[in-house]
Amino acid sequence: MKNTLLLPRICRPIGIILLPFSWINLIAIYRYDYTLPFTYKRIYWKTAEGALANSFVYNFTEQFAWIIVIMSLFMVAFSKLKKEDEYVQSVRLDSILLSIYIYILLFISLIVMYWNSILFILALNIVPLLMLFVLIFNFRLFILPRFTKSKTP
Amino acid sequence: MKNTIRIERAIKNITQAELAEKVDVSRQTINAIEATKYVPSTVLALKISRLFGKPLNDIFELEDTD
Secondary structure, eight states: OOOTTSBOTTHHHHHHHHHHHHHHHHHHHHHHOOOOGGGEEEEEEEOTTSOEEEEEEEEOHHHHHHHHHHHHHHHHHTBOOSSOOHHHHHHHHHHHHHHHTTHHHHHHHHHHOOTHHHHHHHHHTHHHHHHHHHHHHHIIIIIGGGGOOOOOO | OEEOHHHHHHHHTOOHHHHHHHTTSOHHHHHHHHTTSOOOOHHHHHHHHHHHTSOHHHHEEOOTTO
16 A cells, blocks of 8 residues: 655654653753753844844753654654555554544643643643554554454354 | 454464465454454455455355444
């Protein structure tokens, strides 16, 4: 079965290797104030006339870390398997639908939260959606068959 | 939809993995079909029946709930 919309097969092992490192990186940033030296960048503010108003050095470690997390999750989630057949396609579709149900949490949070918290929740919803998809898809395809018995005579 | 793939496999003495390889699908697909969790497409059903050398109706059978 041809499917050109998925990433090449090589992306899956790369994503699996990157995934634990990306989370270790995030923990190091938020718990131990770790910063990556190459992520410092000077930001320039200009006035309406185009003159330089202000400049400051900003650290992009957080952004970099989240990009790696999302990228590795995306690589694991949407790369081709060894045999990409009709059943795998159907499981993939079902898993996407199930993982979208995490939006129920988003609805609840939109009702109970205000101002900046809403933006935070909206941003945070990218990661759980992908994580849930990876978990459901791999569970249904690789773990569940071990516990199912043939119903045919 | 019921099927007799497991019996046909036993007659031919082939494993799920071997059958999967012969009809160009994953082993999980054969497992899901045998567990009646997944109804195969017409193309795959025809491939399976051709491999076992039997008519489609002999391998796949409609249930009352279908």
